[in-house]
Amino acid sequence: MHDSDTHDVDGTPIVDRREFLKISGAVVVSIGVGNIAEAQAPAGAGAELQRGLVSGPPDPAALDSYLAVHSNNTASIYLGYVDLGQGGPTALCQVAADELDLDFSQISIVRNDTFTSTNGFTAASRTAGIGGVETRVAAAEARRVLLGLASERLKAPVQDLTVAKGVVSVKGAPQRSVTYGELLGDKPFNRKFEPVRYDARGAATPRTNTDVAPLKSPSEYKVVGTRVPRPDMHDKVRGTYEFMQHVRVPGMLHGRVVWPQGQFAGSVTPKVVSIDESSIKDIPGVRIVRKLNFVGVAAEREWDAVRASRQLKVTWEPFAAVLPGHEGIHDSFRKGTTNDIVVFNSGDANAAFNQAGLKVASATYRGPYEAHGTMAPNCALADIKADSAMVMSSSQGIFQIRDTVAQLTGLPADKVRVQYYPGSNTYGLSCYTDVGEAAAIMSHELGKPVRVQLSRQDEFGWDNYGPAHLADMRGAIDANGKLVAFEYQAWGYDGNGVGTASRLLALGPSQGGARGGGGGARGSGGGQRGGGAAPAQGGSFVGGLYQIRISQNDMYDVPNRRLIEHRLDGRGYLKLGPLRAPLDPPYFFAQEGMIDELAYLAKLDPWEFRKRNISDRRWLGVLEAAANAAKWTPRVSASKVSSARVVTGRGIAVGTHHLQPNQGDRITYAAAVVDVEVNKDNGRVIAKHVYGAMDCGLAINPGIVESQIVGMSVHGTSLALKEELQFNQTNVTSLDWNSYQTLRFGEHPAVTPIVVQQLNEKSTGAGEEVLPAVVGAIGNAFFDATGVRLRQFPLTPRRVLAVLKSAG
Amino acid sequence: MANEVQLRVNDSMRTVTAAPDTPLLYVLTDDLALQGPRFGCGLGQCGCCSVLVDGLEVRSCITPLSRVVGKSVTTLEGLPAYYAARKKLSRVPDLHPLQEALVAEQAVQCGYCYNGQIIKGAELLFKTPQPTEAQIRTAMNGHICRCGTYPRIMAAIQRAAKAMTTTNAASTTEEVSRA
Numbered sequence: 004m005h006d007s008d009t010h011d012v013d014g015t016p017i018v019d020r021r022e023f024l025k026i027s028g029a030v031v032v033s034i035g036v037g038n039i040a041e042a043q044a045p046a047g048a049g050a051e052l053q054r055g056l057v058s059g060p061p062d063p064a065a066l067d068s069y070l071a072v073h074s075n076n077t078a079s080i081y082l083g084y085v086d087l088g089q090g091g092p093t094a095l096c097q098v099a100a101d102e103l104d105l106d107f108s109q110i111s112i113v114r115n116d117t118f119t120s121t122n123g124f125t126a127a128s129r130t131a132g133i134g135g136v137e138t139r140v141a142a143a144e145a146r147r148v149l150l151g152l153a154s155e156r157l158k159a160p161v162q163d164l165t166v167a168k169g170v171v172s173v174k175g176a177p178q179r180s181v182t183y184g185e186l187l188g189d190k191p192f193n194r195k196f197e198p199v200r201y202d203a204r205g206a207a208t209p210r211t212n213t214d215v216a217p218l219k220s221p222s223e224y225k226v227v228g229t230r231v232p233r234p235d236m237h238d239k240v241r242g243t244y245e246f247m248q249h250v251r252v253p254g255m256l257h258g259r260v261v262w263p264q265g266q267f268a269g270s271v272t273p274k275v276v277s278i279d280e281s282s283i284k285d286i287p288g289v290r291i292v293r294k295l296n297f298v299g300v301a302a303e304r305e306w307d308a309v310r311a312s313r314q315l316k317v318t319w320e321p322f323a324a325v326l327p328g329h330e331g332i333h334d335s336f337r338k339g340t341t342n343d344i345v346v347f348n349s350g351d352a353n354a355a356f357n358q359a360g361l362k363v364a365s366a367t368y369r370g371p372y373e374a375h376g377t378m379a380p381n382c383a384l385a386d387i388k389a390d391s392a393m394v395m396s397s398s399q400g401i402f403q404i405r406d407t408v409a410q411l412t413g414l415p416a417d418k419v420r421v422q423y424y425p426g427s428n429t430y431g432l433s434c435y436t437d438v439g440e441a442a443a444i445m446s447h448e449l450g451k452p453v454r455v456q457l458s459r460q461d462e463f464g465w466d467n468y469g470p471a472h473l474a475d476m477r478g479a480i481d482a483n484g485k486l487v488a489f490e491y492q493a494w495g496y497d498g499n500g501v502g503t504a505s506r507l508l509a510l511g512p513s514q515g516g517a518r519g520g521g522g523g524a525r526g527s528g529g530g531q532r533g534g535g536a537a538p539a540q541g542g543s544f545v546g547g548l549y550q551i552r553i554s555q556n557d558m559y560d561v562p563n564r565r566l567i568e569h570r571l572d573g574r575g576y577l578k579l580g581p582l583r584a585p586l587d588p589p590y591f592f593a594q595e596g597m598i599d600e601l602a603y604l605a606k607l608d609p610w611e612f613r614k615r616n617i618s619d620r621r622w623l624g625v626l627e628a629a630a631n632a633a634k635w636t637p638r639v640s641a642s643k644v645s646s647a648r649v650v651t652g653r654g655i656a657v658g659t660h661h662l663q664p665n666q667g668d669r670i671t672y673a674a675a676v677v678d679v680e681v682n683k684d685n686g687r688v689i690a691k692h693v694y695g696a697m698d699c700g701l702a703i704n705p706g707i708v709e710s711q712i713v714g715m716s717v718h719g720t721s722l723a724l725k726e727e728l729q730f731n732q733t734n735v736t737s738l739d740w741n742s743y744q745t746l747r748f749g750e751h752p753a754v755t756p757i758v759v760q761q762l763n764e765k766s767t768g769a770g771e772e773v774l775p776a777v778v779g780a781i782g783n784a785f786f787d788a789t790g791v792r793l794r795q796f797p798l799t800p801r802r803v804l805a806v807l808k809s810a811g
Numbered sequence: 812m813a814n815e816v817q818l819r820v821n822d823s824m825r826t827v828t829a830a831p832d833t834p835l836l837y838v839l840t841d842d843l844a845l846q847g848p849r850f851g852c853g854l855g856q857c858g859c860c861s862v863l864v865d866g867l868e869v870r871s872c873i874t875p876l877s878r879v880v881g882k883s884v885t886t887l888e889g890l891p892a893y894y895a896a897r898k899k900l901s902r903v904p905d906l907h908p909l910q911e912a913l914v915a916e917q918a919v920q921c922g923y924c925y926n927g928q929i930i931k932g933a934e935l936l937f938k939t940p941q942p943t944e945a946q947i948r949t950a951m952n953g954h955i956c957r958c959g960t961y962p963r964i965m966a967a968i969q970r971a972a973k974a975m976t977t978t979n980a981a982s983t984t985e986e987v988s989r990a
Contacts, residue, residue: 088921088958232917239922240910242847242887246923249846257841305841306833309853378851378859378923378957427923428957459852706917710963714920717959740856740955749952751961 054081058417060122060402063200066148066192068121069141070099074188076169077109080141083120084134085399085423086235087430089711089770091130093233094703095138100226102142102219103149104166105183107226115423117405131703131766132669136199136207139218144196147216152186221701221762228762230706247397247424248382248456255384255452256290256301258445259312260438262507265464265735267322269574272296273507274320282316291315292448297507299445301453312458324732325575329471332576333369336473336494341569350563355488361479364600369795370472370589372728374743375582379427380462381434385442386452387412392419396439397426404436407505408443432467432580440505460738467580468728470495472589476597484605486616488563491594495586496573558622558657558672559598559613577728577735584660584771588722588778592796595656595779599640599786608637609655609783621698621761622657625674628696628757630655633676640783641790651691652788653678658776660768669765672698673772675716677752677780681788683807686800690720690752690781695773697757700764708769712756715770719777721746724797816876820845821889822896831877836860838876839886847887847926858927858954862886863893868934887926890933897937898975909933912970918963924956932968941972 054071060083061068071079080099086092096110103110113119121137146166153171154161157179165174172180197212221228238244263273275296283289283300289311292299300311327335356363384395385408392414398404401421409416426435434457442455473494479487557564573579602612610630617623633653644650658673676694681687693716702708725744729737737743778796785803786792791810793802818825820843827842834853839845839862848871851859855870862871863885885893890910895903906914909932919925928951935942935950942950947968956964 088923090920232914233919235922236914236917236919239919239925240913240929241906242845242926244922245846246849248849249840251841251844304829304833305837306830309837376957378857378921378955379849380851425921428921456850459854459856710917710920710960713962714959717961718957721959739854740852745955745957746959746961747952748954748956748961748964749948751948751959751965754962 055116055118057118058420059117059120061119062195063121063198064195066141066144066194066196069137070145070192071189072145072149072183072187074184076182076184076188077111078103078105078145078169078183079111079113080138081113081119081121082134082138083115083122083401084130085115085401086425087399088425088428089714090233090235090704090707091134091770093231093235093707094131094766095134097226097229097231097703098135098138099142101224102139103146103169103183105169107231109169115401117401117419117421120401122402130768131699132768133201133207135703135766140199140215141196143216143218144194145192148192148194149183149186153181156181156186227703228701228760229704231704233707245424246379247384247395247426248379250382250384250395250424251454252384252386252452255386255454256303256445256449257305257308258292258299258301258442258453258455259308260441260455260457260461261298261300261312261315261317262461262465263319263322263734264460265730265738266578267734268325268576269578271323271325273322276318276320278318279316283311283314286311286314290449292445294444294448295508297441297444299441299455301445301449305456309458322733326577326730326732326734327575328731329371329727329729332372332471333473333494335575336471336569336571339494339569339571339575341494341571344568344570345565346568347564347566349565350488350561352488352490352563352565355563356477356479356490358479358487361481361487362601362604363477363479364597364604365475365477366597366600366792366794368472368474368476368589368593368596370592371726371797372471372577372730373469373582373588373722373726374463374466374728374737375428375430375433375469375580376726376743376745377427377429377433377462380457380459381426381438382454382456383435383439383442384452384454385439385446387414387443387446390414390418392443392446394419394421394439394443395424396421397424397429397435398439399429399432399435404439407436407440411440411443411505411508412447430583431469431585432582434462434465434467437461437465444508459740463738463743464735465578467578467582469582470579470586470589472586472593474589474593476593478597478601480601480605484602484607484612484615486559486561486601488565489559489561489597490565490567492567492569493590494569494571496571496576496579558619558659559616560618561616577730583718584658584774587658587660587771587775588719589796590661591656591658591775591779592723592782593794595658595776596782596792596794599654599656599783600792603640603786606639609640610635611637613655613657621672621759622674624759625672625696625698626655626657628698628759629674629676629694632696632755632757633678633692633694635676640787644788644790648684649680649682650788651678651680652784652786654780654783654785654787656776656779656783658772658774658779660771660775669767671700671767671769671772672759673776675719675773675776675780677720677777677784679781679784679788681785681803683789686803686807688724688781688785688798688800688803689750690724690784692753692755693717693720693777693780694755695757695777696759697769697773698759698761698764699767699769699772700761701766702758702760702769703766705758705760708758709756711769712758712773713754715773716754716756716777717746717751719774720750720752720781722774722797723778723781724750724799727797727799816880818876818879818884819882820884821886822883822892827876829876831875833876835862835871835874835876835879835884839871839884845886845888847890847930849923849926851924851927856953856955857924858931859924861927861930861954863890863930863934866897866934866937868931887929890929894933907933907971908974909936909967909971912967912974913964915970916963916967918960918967920958920960924954924958927954928956928964932964932971935968936972936975940975942968944969 169183302308446453475492851857855873860872
């Protein structure tokens with residue numbers, strides 16, 4: 004059953020936008036269910052206390068910041084976690100329902116808005132792990148307040164009360180009852196409490212106040228742990244779900260950016276030499292916005308803006324040919340000047356590798372840059388006025404884009420209101436910031452609301468890519484197939500870039516860190532406090548992730564481990580940004596490849612080898628779940644290599660999303676078994692079946708977790724077999740779905756998702772962890788099928804034919 | 812230059828003022844405020860913008876307005892009615908059976924590509940009411956889903972095919988009883 008009116012997980016857009024409009028003075032049209040309705044204040048909207056009247060984030064210690072109970076006995080929650088299409092908010096509603104003793108259908112989440120939402124950032128699998136706790140704690144506190152009010156109203160002690168569906172009654176006397184709505188309907192709680200606080204890295208600070216509402220035990224859950232259908236699905240199949248791309252406001256202009264086709268190295272800031280305005284003179288009414296090197300066009304009709312953006316002749320300063328090209332990226336890493344850091348060293352890896360009687364394997368593994376590849380190029384709408392601004396955006400962090408817009412426009416941050424409208428899949432830092440900046444700049448210049456829609460080429464060409472990866476892996480085992488030493492040496496750079504429009508306006512770190520080299524990413528040692536050869540203390544994006552690879556979350560029992568980071572200057576390379584399980588797919592491709600090589604050296608079945616070297620029951624549990632689902636038959640890999648032209652193989656691997664070291668208690672465990680088919684004549688690899696298992700602690704909604712496993716299995720197959728960003732010496736050349744390949748419908752594997760439910764464990768992330776396991780398992784399956792190891796992904800036909808040829 | 816153009820969209824005549832080379836997508840989204848077809852690539856590569864023109868799936872982002880004059884355009888919004896007309900059902904269902912099946916399979920994640928997945932899947936089911944897995948893979952291959960929901964779309968198309976057999980049987984019975 005579904006009721007989109009009372010249960011729109013994405014929020015209550017009309018109410019919210021109206022609330023905003025009272026402040027901004029703008030008039031917004033909501034394109035709703037088949038009609039166009041001008042927004043107007045709903046009856047009783049004023050009852051929403053002071054909510055929406057001042058800029059947030061609201062006081063994290065005020066209960067009203069999280070929840071509201073309405074007269075009709077429903078509740079709204081105001082958490083700062085957005086729906087990126089993966090169903091996270093559905094899970095938060097389930098948590099709130101249980102803790103409040105409401106039905107799922109009585110809870111809704113309000114659209115994320117800097118004037119109403121708490122300051123969440125939807126990334127790194129935080130929604131369930133952190134947002135779930137925040138929701139639970141606030142909801143429990145709210146229930147305690149409501150029961151106190153009911154106790155007074157019903158003249159019965161709290162312990163004599165019972166609650167179902169928001170109706171509080173006296174035990175044994177059900178006629179003595181009152182609803183939450185009657186007790187509090189749209190009035191504030193006016194209650195402070197101690198929330199669980201998290202630092203920027205997501206580590207929890209334990210609560211010290213003992214007078215906090217007790218949380219329910221898992222045995223009391225009624226909604227959590229069940230497969231509640233996602234309430235957004237109906238609108239999504241009907242076409243009534245409102246994406247950012249659908250939003251229009253009266254009087255707005257359609258804007259397009261005019262940027263070079265494909266970014267260049269971080270050290271090269273695009274510079275406009277000249278603009279030939281006569282090149283678009285046949286398109287009437289087009290406005291050109293030029294501010295330093297930012298160029299955009301705007302028109303009343305969208306097609307005029309599109310045509311003008313394609314037709315406007317902008318001469319850019321020639322780009323320096325400083326990139327290595329996608330074929331040369333790994334050699335460039337290897338040859339580059341690096342800052343070498345021993346990030347982690349336990350035991351004595353050097354000595355261990357030199358011990359007599361060990362079997363040692365070593366090999367180099369490579370992975371490409373990857374794009375976020377959003378289905379919808381990002382879009383934003385900005386209305387910048389003299390004293391206030393409104394921005395509609397698909398940012399994962401509405402407060403982040405608020406601050407960026409404030410910087411660009413000179414407005415105080417609290418005068419900039421940002422509302423979240425969902426885009427398509429993003430999986431991290433796609434170009435939502437870039438387009439938000441562009442809309443703000445153009446609206447600021449033109450004095451009208453401007454909607455900017457990036458083109459497919461803009462989105463691919465100016466993305467913050469997943470990092471290319473070069474790794475030297477080395478492992479040693481003893482005669483019993485036990486790991487003795489494991490070493491990971493990785494090459495990379497810190498390239499968490501600033502937004503494109505900011506870069507073109509020479510704002511932000513791209514300029515500050517530019518000494519001698521122009522703009523670019525945050526400079527290679529940007530997060531490396533103290534510099535030198537001392538171990539970096541986190542901070543930088545890629546470097547911070549490298550540090551924890553085999554130190555914190557390692558699943559294998561290895562007495563001697565070493566991690567060496569070779570950090571390059573990022574200015575000669577492309578922008579980077581978090582992309583679903585950042586760096587984990589190439590890392591697990593390498594780690595699980597090397598583990599497989601060691602298993603082969605030990606003449607052991609690859610699952611058996613892993614069992615011998617893992618003691619943690621939860622890692623063993625996901626391996627077993629995947630292997631059992633696949634009806635795993637133990638054998639040494641590549642022991643049944645056939646001389647047929649089309650051969651089959653099967654691989655196994657573990658995976659996770661590595662978190663910061665101090666978040667070690669929020670690990671999600673994943674494993675995958677993949678069956679592949681390799682055509683030796685044309686080099687084509689097909690993944691036939693993926694068995695993906697995941698233990699994310701308490702799976703709040705196992706149905707949603709399964710759908711995430713399905714999605715990650717297909718996405719992981721796409722990474723392993725198809726995706727590779729192309730670029731030449733000057734700029735990125737993957738600009739569309741032909742030049743950036745992704746797995747097609749016809750190529751998709753069957754997927755068997757397995758959720759390893761842990762009712763008494765903390766909920767952890769569920770949207771990233773199977774992905775790297777699938778990439779690793781496909782690499783291992785290829786070896787099983789052919790007896791040849793291909794240590795560079797994606798496993799394209801060209802690479803497959805080359806490696807098979809060189810192996811004879 | 813902009814002209815007044817008459818279009819048949821979801822079985823009603825609409826008049827818009829637009830240049831004849833305007834891609835149909837911009838007319839549907841900006842002038843007619845439809846939310847089914849949506850911008851994905853502007854290159855005809857991904858399928859987010861798909862509509863049916865005289866029952867055949869086309870990419871509205873690369874189809875000039877002039878090309879659809881005199882033809883019948885069906886968007887996602889009009890699909891249940893179009894389905895009812897094609898199948899001679901006595902009532903317009905709330906959703907096309909494929910839309911129902913996608914909900915039943917809990918297939919959708921972000922849902923942005925689903926306009927095209929549904930339009931193309933519906934076109935397939937009109938042409939081939941009981942498609943094989945291979946036929947589904949071939950027909951749907953031009954529709955990208957970056958959330959990776961292909962396996963569930965596959966299951967939903969198969970589920971819808973089954974449901975439509977039942978519906979057809981039921982509607983035949985209805986026809987008979989009315990006769």
